[in-house]
Amino acid sequence: MSQPTPPRADHPPVVVGNAVGSFAWGVLHDRHPALVERVRQATAYPAEQQHALDALLREIAEGGVIEPLNDTEPGAAQWRLWAKDHIGRCWADVPFLWAESYFYRKLLAALGYFAPGPWQGIDPFAPFKRAELMGTTVDSELAVLDEIPRLPAPQQDTTLLHASLWGNRADLGFQLSTGDSGLGERVTGLVVDDTAALWDLLADRPPGKVCLVADNAGPELLPDLVLADHLLTTDRASSVSLHIKPYPYYVSDATTSDVLDCLARMSAASGRAAEIGKRLRQAVTGGRLVLRTYPFACAPFPYEDMPDEIREEFASATLTVMKGDLNYRRLVGDRHWPATTPFSAGTAYFPGPVAALRTLKSDVITGLAPHTLTELEATGNAWRTSGTHALVQVRT
Numbered sequence: 498m499s500q501p502t503p504p505r506a507d508h509p510p511v512v513v514g515n516a517v518g519s520f521a522w523g524v525l526h527d528r529h530p531a532l533v534e535r536v537r538q539a540t541a542y543p544a545e546q547q548h549a550l551d552a553l554l555r556e557i558a559e560g561g562v563i564e565p566l567n568d569t570e571p572g573a574a575q576w577r578l579w580a581k582d583h584i585g586r587c588w589a590d591v592p593f594l595w596a597e598s599y600f601y602r603k604l605l606a607a608l609g610y611f612a613p614g615p616w617q618g619i620d621p622f623a624p625f626k627r628a629e630l631m632g633t634t635v636d637s638e639l640a641v642l643d644e645i646p647r648l649p650a651p652q653q654d655t656t657l658l659h660a661s662l663w664g665n666r667a668d669l670g671f672q673l674s675t676g677d678s679g680l681g682e683r684v685t686g687l688v689v690d691d692t693a694a695l696w697d698l699l700a701d702r703p704p705g706k707v708c709l710v711a712d713n714a715g716p717e718l719l720p721d722l723v724l725a726d727h728l729l730t731t732d733r734a735s736s737v738s739l740h741i742k743p744y745p746y747y748v749s750d751a752t753t754s755d756v757l758d759c760l761a762r763m764s765a766a767s768g769r770a771a772e773i774g775k776r777l778r779q780a781v782t783g784g785r786l787v788l789r790t791y792p793f794a795c796a797p798f799p800y801e802d803m804p805d806e807i808r809e810e811f812a813s814a815t816l817t818v819m820k821g822d823l824n825y826r827r828l829v830g831d832r833h834w835p836a837t838t839p840f841s842a843g844t845a846y847f848p849g850p851v852a853a854l855r856t857l858k859s860d861v862i863t864g865l866a867p868h869t870l871t872e873l874e875a876t877g878n879a880w881r882t883s884g885t886h887a888l889v890q891v892r893t
């Protein structure tokens with residue numbers, strides 16, 4: 498893929514961050530500078546990286562304009578093309594999806610992530626990811642797996658699917674905004690619940706490949722992996738293609754190292770968690786759990802612009818499961834859709850059956866029933882962005 502598709506006149510406008518007080522504005526204005534400081538505190542970077550972080554902070558500050566990526570960076574030529582309409586403009590005036598993605602790429606450039614030398618390949622978010630994965634909350638979540646076989650089969654399906662869904666609250670970028678007070682209480686009734694349709698879809702077809710497009714590492718990736726194991730062991734899938742990021746992205750997004758850390762964490766636990774960890778390791782070595790790191794996973798565009806290799810991958814799957822908020826924004830397009838727009842309209846271009854498992858952490862939403870929208874609006878709460886609500890949506 499070299500260029501995004503041209504603007505769609507039949508779609509609503511894309512989200513930009515220039516409305517003061519909007520969610521997108523808050524991310525650019527508050528969350529990104531806070532993240533730079535967190536990264537600086539977490540790792541003892543030397544002077545060169547510190548100066549580069551200072552420069553990035555100046556660039557993203559109020560009134561700062563988007564500057565090109567250094568020519569020596571891998572992918573610089575591609576980014577120059579992608580950025581040609583945006584260089585020299587304010588961060589808040591370009592598509593929000595593009596601006597966020599470019600910010601993460603520039604952060605890695607500042608830290609010398611790709612440059613040969615001692616800092617090459619050092620994940621700036623690893624200290625946060627590691628702390629979460631090693632936490633005691635994960636111990637209890639893994640221990641609960643011992644209870645699952647006691648449940649009736651349909652309840653096992655729902656429990657494991659919803660564990661993967663709610664795992665999406667474990668997002669370190671999001672927690673930068675919610676602060677020490679943590680996340681709000683989750684609202685257990687889903688705003689859209691196509692759970693039954695998802696299992697029906699898998700039941701109606703012979704077991705094939707399921708693509709699981711992962712989101713965050715640690716406490717989200719663990720239940721995703723458990724779900725992958727469940728799909729394989731119950732013959733809902735002959736293989737699972739786990740899409741992860743080729744390099745660190747959106748704070749806690751999962752990379753290959755994060756998958757390996759999760760497998761090690763499970764294998765080192767006791768009881769059923771250890772059994773699942775062992776089975777998943779065998780699934781990786783035996784080719785039933787395949788890791789995929791497409792460069793497009795970190796591209797600043799919606800899935801509608803996906804290159805042929807990913808289109809073919811999704812087209813050949815029985816089902817693609819998109820995890821998380823960012824994947825949702827990329828799936829339907831980061832646009833001001835009326836909330837009652839059918840999910841099938843936003844995903845009409847998608848080359849096969851697709852499901853979204855997402856907690857709501859940004860303004861974009863489709864597929865709400867009119868009465869649900871009325872009820873949510875009547876609460877007066879920030880239901881679109883607070884991470885307290887969730888959905889399962891399916892397009893067959």
Ligand SMILES: O=P(O)(O)OC[C@H]1O[C@](O)(CO)[C@@H](O)[C@@H]1O
Pocket residue numbers: 524528597665668670671712713747820821822823824826858859
């Ligand atoms: O990890 P997720 O669920 O993709 O969420 C990413 C988060 O980052 C955002 O893109 C904003 O930075 C929100 O959409 C969301 O809160």
